[in-house]
Structure formats: structure tokens, C-alpha cells
Amino acid sequence: MKKQENITPILKITDLKKSFGDNHVLNGFTMNLYEAENLVLMGKSGSGKSVMIKCVVGLMQADAGTIEIMGKDITTLSQKEFNNLRTQIGFLFQGSALYDSMTVRENLEFPLRKFPEYANKSKQLVLEALESVGLKNAIDLMPEELSGGMKRRIALARAIILRPKIIIYDEPTTGLDPITAKEIIQLMIGIQQKFKTSSLIITHDMDCARVISNRMILLIDGINYIEGTYKELAASKDKKVQEFFK
Amino acid sequence: MVISLQIVQKTKKFLLEIGELAYFAKRFFKEVFTKPFEFKELLLQSYKMGNQSLLLVGITGFILGLVFTLQSRPTLMEFGAASWMPSMVSISIVRELGPVIIALICAGKLSSGIGAELGSMRVTEQIDAMEVSGTNPFKYLVVTRILAVTLTLPLLVIFGDTIALFGSALIENLKGDVSFQLYFNKVFNALKFSDMIPATIKTFFFGFAIGLVGCFKGYYCKKGTVGVGEASNTAVVYASMLLFILDFIAVFISDIFFEI
Numbered sequence: 001m002k003k004q005e006n007i008t009p010i011l012k013i014t015d016l017k018k019s020f021g022d023n024h025v026l027n028g029f030t031m032n033l034y035e036a037e038n039l040v041l042m043g044k045s046g047s048g049k050s051v052m053i054k055c056v057v058g059l060m061q062a063d064a065g066t067i068e069i070m071g072k073d074i075t076t077l078s079q080k081e082f083n084n085l086r087t088q089i090g091f092l093f094q095g096s097a098l099y100d101s102m103t104v105r106e107n108l109e110f111p112l113r114k115f116p117e118y119a120n121k122s123k124q125l126v127l128e129a130l131e132s133v134g135l136k137n138a139i140d141l142m143p144e145e146l147s148g149g150m151k152r153r154i155a156l157a158r159a160i161i162l163r164p165k166i167i168i169y170d171e172p173t174t175g176l177d178p179i180t181a182k183e184i185i186q187l188m189i190g191i192q193q194k195f196k197t198s199s200l201i202i203t204h205d206m207d208c209a210r211v212i213s214n215r216m217i218l219l220i221d222g223i224n225y226i227e228g229t230y231k232e233l234a235a236s237k238d239k240k241v242q243e244f245f246k
Numbered sequence: 247m248v249i250s251l252q253i254v255q256k257t258k259k260f261l262l263e264i265g266e267l268a269y270f271a272k273r274f275f276k277e278v279f280t281k282p283f284e285f286k287e288l289l290l291q292s293y294k295m296g297n298q299s300l301l302l303v304g305i306t307g308f309i310l311g312l313v314f315t316l317q318s319r320p321t322l323m324e325f326g327a328a329s330w331m332p333s334m335v336s337i338s339i340v341r342e343l344g345p346v347i348i349a350l351i352c353a354g355k356l357s358s359g360i361g362a363e364l365g366s367m368r369v370t371e372q373i374d375a376m377e378v379s380g381t382n383p384f385k386y387l388v389v390t391r392i393l394a395v396t397l398t399l400p401l402l403v404i405f406g407d408t409i410a411l412f413g414s415a416l417i418e419n420l421k422g423d424v425s426f427q428l429y430f431n432k433v434f435n436a437l438k439f440s441d442m443i444p445a446t447i448k449t450f451f452f453g454f455a456i457g458l459v460g461c462f463k464g465y466y467c468k469k470g471t472v473g474v475g476e477a478s479n480t481a482v483v484y485a486s487m488l489l490f491i492l493d494f495i496a497v498f499i500s501d502i503f504f505e506i
Contacts, residue, residue, distance in 0.1 A: 057378050058377070058378075059374050059377060059378065083380040084380070086378060086379070086380045087380055089378070091375070091378045093371045093374070093375055094371075095370055095371055097370060097371040097372050097374065097375035098372075099367075099372055099375070099376075100366070100367070100370075100372065101363075110376075110379060110381070111379040111380070111381075113381075114282075114380055114381065
């Protein structure tokens with residue numbers, strides 16, 4: 001990633017700290033995500049990965065440190081400005097988080113409802129997003145009628161409907177069978193190539209990390225323990241790193 | 247010593263929860279008057295809550311009127327006051343029994359329903375997904391639901407009261423040979439605005455309490471399916487308790503202004 005040192009990162013996290021009582025989850029975590037890059041973040045359960053991404057999307061407030069998204073420090077933005085910035089971030093939740101009471105179409109239209117400019121184009125955008133994930137026929141189904149893999153695809157379609165610059169994936173393949181997991185990974189790659197998005201992927205799935213990552217970060221004890229390409233990390237002699245590649 | 251410590255801890259927890267509920271109510275009043283207004287969702291929730299409770303309220307009201315008249319009839323007849331039945335039943339139902347019983351029924355149905363719905367949305371990260379998409383979930387989910395119950399409950403109580411009076415009229419017609427026309431003439435002669443206005447006003451507060459508690463319990467539901475069940479259960483308990491407290495306050499205030 002040496003060639004990216006002079007490029008402004010699309011997401012820049014500096015010295016992020018977050019504690020829950022005496023439990024210090026993030027202890028000065030720092031990372032950069034560059035344009036059109038797939039960055040995989042790994043770490044043990046409870047190492048602070050989810051807390052970190054929740055801080056990025058504003059679901060949690062960090063105790064200290066800065067988060068800059070496309071050059072804007074989110075801690076200094078008003079709620080309205082931050083909500084506008086949020087439209088540049090797509091988020092794929094681990095459990096898909098589709099709205100139970102809405103059809104697939106309504107789920108996909110939900111992020112568009114705030115924007116009057118999309119009122120006439122919403123049908124087309126929904127169809128395009130569904131086409132991108134190969135589920136055009138599911139448009140009028142309810143979430144309960146979908147399989148786990150289909151739910152994940154629909155959630156992905158919802159995440160990309162506003163054409164975000166950054167997509168955050170929280171364990172995108174967890175709970176899926178190996179074949180469906182591979183399909184989701186291929187979709188993620190396809191979306192990244194089609195929309196030129198930057199992706200921050202949290203995963204424990206080494207196959208996913210190997211296939212998709214341009215760069216990887218290992219989060220241990222709340223800090224950026226090591227970063228590099230999959231090959232570099234796989235070749236590391238460090239015991240803590242090796243535990244992940246066993 | 248251990249027991250007193252437990253009592254102190256439980257009291258502390260209870261008071262803390264009351265404080266959180268008050269803060270939640272404050273947030274509701276802050277958000278209800280600020281844009282954007284979610285009219286579509288408000289209408290949908292009002293329709294859902296009203297429509298889904300109609301049958302239950304109707305049956306409850308009908309049985310209430312029926313049983314109340316059947317139970318009171320022998321006593322009134324003993325005193326030769328059977329002709330007072332329509333006045334007594336209508337005043338009791340409109341002033342107190344109708345609002346309280348129907349509100350309790352709705353607390354069981356709506357408060358637990360809201361608690362479970364929002365609780366499961368919280369647990370499955372749907373509320374987080376809403377927030378991430380730039381929508382204010384408090385405004386979209388909480389404000390609309392509290393308003394919907396507040397506006398729907400008075401209508402349900404009026405509907406339930408009417409059905410209860412029909413139930414009572416039916417018994418009077420079958421047992422006492424009182425025609426429906428005579429029964430309702432007596433009802434309207436007996437009822438005053440001072441009976442109906444405080445009773446209707448308090449149902450708005452009942453509705454607000456039911457919506458507020460259901461939303462509070464669901465919105466801050468702890469993780470897991472156990473949390474959802476707990477949210478649903480405690481929502482009913484808290485809402486019912488709050489209804490009786492509000493009823494006491496309402497009767498007290500009505501007594502000052504209308505001299506019951």
C-alpha cells in the first residue's frame with residue numbers, strides 16, 4: 001500500500017478510544033481506508049471491531065480520537081450534516097436487518113424517502129439495485145419469505161441503493177453455507193468493481209479475506225496490531241498473527 | 247440487613263427507570279413538534295391499532311354492559327329503583343368503567359404489541375439500520391406510535407361505551423320490558439357534559455401512557471429474545487399501573503372542577 005501514502009484517505013480514523021466502564025475496547029485505534037480499496041479488518045470476538053464501525057456510522061460515540069469521512073471530521077458535524085454524510089456510507093449488517101413489516105421493495109425504497117429528487121426515479125433505482133444482486137423477482141416478497149442468503153443479498157441491495165462511496169460489511173458471510181458465502185463474496189467484488197466503492201470488511205472468514213482483501217488490519221487489544229496484504233500477514237512469524245492463519 | 251439492602255437496590259432501580267421514562271417523554275415532546283412529520287406512518291399505525299382493537303373492545307364493551315346490568319338489577323329491584331337502571335349504568339360506564347376497562351384491555355394488547363415489535367426491531371438491528379440510513383428512528387417509530395395510541399384510544403373508548411350501553415339496553419329489554427327508545431332516552435337525560443368531558447380527556451392521557459410505556463420498553467430492549475419477552479411483559483405491567491395512577495389523578499381533578 002506504499003503507493004497510497006500520498007493519497008487522501010476516504011475514511012481516516014485516528015487514535016480512537018472507547019471504553020465501557022473498566023473495559024477499554026479501543027485503545028487508540030488508527031487506520032485509513034483509501035478510494036476503491038477493499039480493507040479487511042480482523043480480530044478476536046470482543047476485540048472492538050464492531051464498536052469501531054458503530055463509531056464510524058454514528059451508532060456509538062467514541063471517547064476520544066477523530067473519524068474523518070471524505071475529509072470531514074464527524075465529531076464536528078451537526079446531526080443534519082452527519083445524516084447527509086451517512087448517505088455516502090452503505091452498511092451491511094451481520095443479520096441483514098431487513099425491516100420485517102415491509103416488502104423487499106419498501107425496504108429498498110426506505111433510504112430514498114428522505115430525498116425528493118429520487119421520488120420519480122425510485123422504482124428504477126430499486127430495480128437496478130435488485131438486478132445488481134440478482135434478485136429482481138423477489139421485489140414483492142416479505143423478508144420472512146426469503147432464505148438467509150437472499151436476505152443478505154437484499155440487504156446488500158439496500159446498502160448500495162444510494163450509490164455510497166464507502167460500504168461497511170459486518171461479517172458478510174457469517175451464518176451462510178460455503179456456497180452462498182462464495183456467492184456473496186463474488187457479489188461484493190462485483191459491486192466494488194461496478195460502483196468503484198471503498199469497502200471496509202469485518203470478517204472471521206479467511207477465505208473471504210483472501211479473495212477480497214487488498215489490505216488487511218489485525219485488531220488486537222484495541223489497537224491496529226499489524227497491517228499488510230493477505231500474503232504478508234500469512235507469512236508473518238508473529239504468534240498472534242499466526243493464530244488467525246492456522 | 248440483606249433484605250433491606252435488596253429493597254434499597256430495587257427502589258433505586260425503580261426510581262431510575264421512572265427518571266428514564268420521564269426523559270423519554272421529554273424527548274417525545276421535543277421531537278413531536280419538529281420536522282419532518284411522519285404523517286403516513288402515523289395514519290398507518292392509527293389504522294392498525296384502531297382496526298385491530300375494534301373487535302376486542304366491542305366484545306369487552308358488550309359483555310361489560312350485559313354483566314353490569316344483570317348484576318345490578320336484583321339490588322335495584324329490591325329497593326324498587328329498577329327504573330334508575332339506565333341512568334346508573336350509563337353514568338358508571340361513561341365516567342369510569344368504560345375508560346378504565348377498555349384502556350386496560352388496550353394496555354394488554356397495544357402496549358405489549360408495541361414493546362414486542364420495537365424490542366425485536368432493536369434486537370435484530372433494524373432500528374440501527376434505520377439510523378444508519380439517516381432516518382430518525384425515534385421520530386419514525388416512537389413518536390408515530392405514541393401519537394397513534396393517544397388519538398385512537400378515545401375513539402375506542404367511545405365505541406366501547408356505546409356497545410356497553412347497547413348490551414345493557416338488551417338486558418333491560420329482555421328482562422324488564424324496557425324499549426330501546428325509552429332506555430336511551432333515560433340515558434341521554436341522565437348524562438351530562440360534566441360526565442363525558444373529563445372521561446374523554448382522561449382517555450387521551452391513558453392512550454399516551456400506553457404508547458409511552460410500550461415504546462420505552464421496546465426501544466431500550468436489552469439484547470436477546472429474553473429481552474423482547476421481558477419488554478412486552480413489563481410494558482403491560484407498567485402501563486396498567488400507570489393507568490390506575492392517572493385515573494386517580496383524573497378523578498381527583500374532576501372532583502375539583504366538576505364536583506362529582
